[in-house]
């Protein structure tokens with residue numbers, strides 16, 4: 628299983644690459660890159676404060692619930708996701724590999740302390756950026772910023788999962804962001820559910836151009 632922004636659009640979270648997505652209004656390099664964080668972490672946090680609140684206000688949709696159900700039935704091994712919104716876990720999926728990190732924590736780049744979202748939100752009530760409780764440095768959002776490496780181990784685990792899968796199902800990803808976009812090439816076979824084309828449509832056994840929620844709910848129903 629590999630999921631991208633398309634599975635969360637039905638939860639009211641616009642695909643950030645779409646013309647109406649957040650990057651149509653702000654320059655990601657200014658608010659969501661590692662360079663911006665090193666230059667002006669408070670500006671990055673003023674962006675993420677709003678983003679975290681809106682992502683936490685969103686609810687898992689039929690697509691997230693269907694994948695959690697398929698995992699419970701032993702039909703889905705694990706969910707590798709490009710999404711940072713935590714909606715898979717909140718829908719009940721247990722094995723979720725968040726290859727671009729998530730909003731569930733923030734990390735200190737100085738001493739590597741990881742602070743949970745509750746502690747981060749509490750601090751954001753008081754100040755413009757949360758601080759490390761150990762060394763006092765400003766924490767970095769637990770999301771992979773532009774220009775940053777992926778979380779250690781995540782892409783390795785995702786590659787292993789892809790190689791061992793009988794079928795890799797891609798949902799709601801246009802497969803444009805590397806290295807994640809290369810994962811389906813590691814799998815024995817491939818099925819894609821996505822609005823619009825992807826560069827790997829020709830490699831897929833099945834390609835369904837439809838919304839994720841209704842498609843996955845129909846799969847669960849049919850099984």
Ligand SMILES: [Zn+2]
Nearest residue numbers: 735738759762
């Ligand atoms: Zn620290």
